[in-house]
Amino acid sequence: MNNIINCLVENEPGVLARIVSMISGRGYNIETLNVAPTQDRKVSKMTMVVPGDAHIIEQVTHQLTKLVNVIEVVNMTNQRHMNRELILVRVASKNHVNRSEIVDLATLFNAKVIAVQEDSVTVQMVGNQDHVSDFLHLFEPYHIMDISRSGVIAVGREVAAAKPVS
Amino acid sequence: MKKEIDEKCEKEHPFRSGAQCVIDGLVKEGCEVLFGYPGGAVLDIFNCLYDAPFHFVLSRHEQGAVHMADGFARATGKTGCCLVTSGPGATNTVTGLATAYMDGVPLVCITGQVPLSMIGNDAFQEADVVGITRPVTKHNFLVRSVDELPSIIAQAFYIASTGKPGPVVVDIPKDIQRQMTQQPIPETVQMRAYKPHIEFKQADVQALAEMIGASERPVLYVGGGAIAGEASAELLQLAHRAEIPVCTTLMGMGAFPENDSLSLSMLGMHGSVAANYAVDKCDLLISVGARFDDRVTGKISEFAKHAKVVHIDIDQSAIGKSVRCDLGVVGYIKPVLTALLAILPAKSHKEWVDRTQRWKDRFPFTYPASKEVIMPQFVIEQICEVSNGKATIVTDVGQHQMWAAQHFCYTRPRSFLSSGGLGTMGFGLPAAIGAKFACPDDPVVCVTGDGGVQMNFQELVVAVEHKKPVVTVILNNGYLGMVRQWQEMFYGNRYSGVMLGQSNRERSERIDEGKEFLPNFVLLAEAHGACAVRIFKPEDVAPTLKAAFESKKSWVIECIVEPEACVFPMIPPGQAVTAMINRTV
Numbered sequence: 061m062n063n064i065i066n067c068l069v070e071n072e073p074g075v076l077a078r079i080v081s082m083i084s085g086r087g088y089n090i091e092t093l094n095v096a097p098t099q100d101r102k103v104s105k106m107t108m109v110v111p112g113d114a115h116i117i118e119q120v121t122h123q124l125t126k127l128v129n130v131i132e133v134v135n136m137t138n139q140r141h142m143n144r145e146l147i148l149v150r151v152a153s154k155n156h157v158n159r160s161e162i163v164d165l166a167t168l169f170n171a172k173v174i175a176v177q178e179d180s181v182t183v184q185m186v187g188n189q190d191h192v193s194d195f196l197h198l199f200e201p202y203h204i205m206d207i208s209r210s211g212v213i214a215v216g217r218e219v220a221a222a223k224p225v226s
Numbered sequence: 227m228k229k230e231i232d233e234k235c236e237k238e239h240p241f242r243s244g245a246q247c248v249i250d251g252l253v254k255e256g257c258e259v260l261f262g263y264p265g266g267a268v269l270d271i272f273n274c275l276y277d278a279p280f281h282f283v284l285s286r287h288e289q290g291a292v293h294m295a296d297g298f299a300r301a302t303g304k305t306g307c308c309l310v311t312s313g314p315g316a317t318n319t320v321t322g323l324a325t326a327y328m329d330g331v332p333l334v335c336i337t338g339q340v341p342l343s344m345i346g347n348d349a350f351q352e353a354d355v356v357g358i359t360r361p362v363t364k365h366n367f368l369v370r371s372v373d374e375l376p377s378i379i380a381q382a383f384y385i386a387s388t389g390k391p392g393p394v395v396v397d398i399p400k401d402i403q404r405q406m407t408q409q410p411i412p413e414t415v416q417m418r419a420y421k422p423h424i425e426f427k428q429a430d431v432q433a434l435a436e437m438i439g440a441s442e443r444p445v446l447y448v449g450g451g452a453i454a455g456e457a458s459a460e461l462l463q464l465a466h467r468a469e470i471p472v473c474t475t476l477m478g479m480g481a482f483p484e485n486d487s488l489s490l491s492m493l494g495m496h497g498s499v500a501a502n503y504a505v506d507k508c509d510l511l512i513s514v515g516a517r518f519d520d521r522v523t524g525k526i527s528e529f530a531k532h533a534k535v536v537h538i539d540i541d542q543s544a545i546g547k548s549v550r551c552d553l554g555v556v557g558y559i560k561p562v563l564t565a566l567l568a569i570l571p572a573k574s575h576k577e578w579v580d581r582t583q584r585w586k587d588r589f590p591f592t593y594p595a596s597k598e599v600i601m602p603q604f605v606i607e608q609i610c611e612v613s614n615g616k617a618t619i620v621t622d623v624g625q626h627q628m629w630a631a632q633h634f635c636y637t638r639p640r641s642f643l644s645s646g647g648l649g650t651m652g653f654g655l656p657a658a659i660g661a662k663f664a665c666p667d668d669p670v671v672c673v674t675g676d677g678g679v680q681m682n683f684q685e686l687v688v689a690v691e692h693k694k695p696v697v698t699v700i701l702n703n704g705y706l707g708m709v710r711q712w713q714e715m716f717y718g719n720r721y722s723g724v725m726l727g728q729s730n731r732e733r734s735e736r737i738d739e740g741k742e743f744l745p746n747f748v749l750l751a752e753a754h755g756a757c758a759v760r761i762f763k764p765e766d767v768a769p770t771l772k773a774a775f776e777s778k779k780s781w782v783i784e785c786i787v788e789p790e791a792c793v794f795p796m797i798p799p800g801q802a803v804t805a806m807i808n809r810t811v
Contacts, residue, residue, distance in 0.1 A: 070419050077360070081361060102418075119543065126542070128364070128365040128385060128419060
């Protein structure tokens with residue numbers, strides 16, 4: 061099962077390397093990873109999707125917490141939250157073959173066509189994990205030339221999770 | 227007016243170089259001995275060291291310096307300090323850091339680095355030290371500004387010594403050592419993300435007390451955390467209050483006196499039969515600062531399978547990591563046990579204790595005695611006897627390490643120092659020297675083998691030149707004994723790459739006559755300025771040890787021992803207690 065883990069870290073050089081090296085060194089995996097500053101400039105939020113059962117995720121959480129630069133670790137999967145991922149997909153459509161089908165499909169997902177070229181259509185889609193995987197599934201029959209994903213980001217819905225990080 | 231303010235400011239916070247900040251930081255943290263090795267990138271620190279009020283000890287290899295600081299830390303509980311140069315100096319510390327990291331030993335290791343502007347340019351003696359040491363340290367720092375140096379030194383000591391202790395590296399570029407700062411040493415350390423002061427939950431302690439009350443066959447399983455947490459007195463009280471037998475891990479040796487009626491000695495792969503039987507049959511296993519290492523548990527699904535498992539540890543991630551856990555108590559051992567003692571009523575488990583006693587009587591650590599050759603186990607017993615059990619034993623890794631654990635009666639914490647987690651050969655001699663600096667009045671014995679001692683033999687000269695007499699006992703069986711034992715037991719006697727000495731070889735494979743002892747440890751030791759002797763007969767062991775202890779000089783005693791002695795009992799790796807092999811004749 062995939063778990064979305066939010067990790068607040070001190071915004072210092074080498075923190076990303078610490079986290080990634082701990083995760084790989086202990087044999088865990090990261091499916092997606094997103095890092096960006098928060099409202100507090102000294103704090104960054106890392107959101108990672110980690111596959112594994114409850115035991116593995118508990119270990120990952122504890123091992124992350126143990127790192128000296130890590131302020132807080134929250135497994136978002138365990139609580140009410142919203143998650144989103146942005147994907148950009150470039151789909152082959154030589155001589156405009158399939159173009160209308162692709163555009164139709166995109167519209168159904170509230171996705172946007174952001175570029176049309178002679179050989180391809182580029183679609184931008186934002187959705188939660190389920191939407192993204194459905195979307196990609198339906199695009200499989202077409203020839204996907206390139207895909208870029210932002211990685212999942214998540215924010216809690218609980219009142220407590222909305223507390224300021226400082 | 228401004229000039230006056232500047233002068234006042236300067237008086238209160240004088241300019242100091244980065245290098246001076248390092249020395250002042252070490253003084254503030256109470257550094258007594260600094261172990262290390264100089265080089266180009268730390269010349270400025272060594273220049274300030276010239277006037278430093280503490281002792282500097284020059285090792286002969288950076289690995290030796292870290293092990294010495296480690297031995298010092300293990301013997302005292304204080305943070306060990308070492309200082310090395312950039313590049314190869316720093317990479318040579320990696321094994322020492324990993325050793326300390328696995329066993330939770332507080333160390334601060336200061337490394338020089340090429341100037342900040344040259345980092346990343348493959349400069350002379352440059353290595354990415356924070357990158358290389360990241361997985362083997364509790365934390366590490368690359369200092370990027372001289373103004374942050376005083377607080378980083380303070381943070382390094384704070385991180386190393388609090389929570390679960392561990393090694394911390396501070397990598398200081400050469401130009402930063404030369405720059406000036408007015409930043410004072412901070413009085414207290416405040417870190418935003420690192421909060422080691424964990425309060426245990428009273429409810430957990432209450433639950434533990436109830437579990438002990440309900441238990442008929444409890445066992446305490448004590449690890450190195452009980453020693454690091456200075457909880458021996460509370461442990462002793464707890465064991466007797468509720469009459470609970472106690473077994474210790476290799477790292478926990480000495481946390482509970484082995485001459486106590488409730489002691490079952492060591493558990494695990496080479497642990498006592500009584501300890502392993504007790505864990506197998508118990509209905510409540512209380513782990514105190516131990517981490518369920520695979521050398522302890524063997525087959526996880528069979529380990530303590532009838533028991534409820536309680537895990538007390540300062541490290542949240544250690545709880546339930548490898549073995550299921552019915553109750554986890556996160557906190558410092560000493561306050562947890564103190565809180566437990568405050569509510570725990572006295573209880574008798576006489577029937578259970580009698581049962582464990584019968585195992586102890588029936589299956590002591592034993593070996594086939596000999597009047598002809600020196601049995602390695604006999605040497606350990608003699609060290610215990612001759613020193614009245616007062617020696618601090620420091621070991622390398624392998625058979626001799628297990629015999630030292632089995633056949634010496636440890637009665638106080640910090641009297642058995644050994645690389646438990648990483649299993650570092652070459653640890654023994656430098657760590658023994660570090661321990662001797664820490665406890666100059668106690669006899670310190672390095673128990674080692676003909677393999678391990680050769681990995682850091684060069685450090686012997688440090689013991690000699692500083693008049694810190696260490697007695698090094700080499701149990702020479704001519705083999706890398708533990709590997710040989712595994713090849714004998716699990717690889718059909720195919721001895722591959724384990725032959726160290728000449729005497730076990732076919733005659734045709736030996737080299738010229740007169741070179742049967744290679745290397746000649748006696749000559750080697752004498753070349754390093756130590757006294758040395760080679761003995762072959764059991765009756766020579768005690769008098770030689772006695773003479774060495776009384777001489778107050780560094781000695782190397784090479785005991786030519788039975789070459790194919792094995793460590794028993796043994797639970798083969800990954801197997802359950804039922805697979806225990808215990809050949810005694």
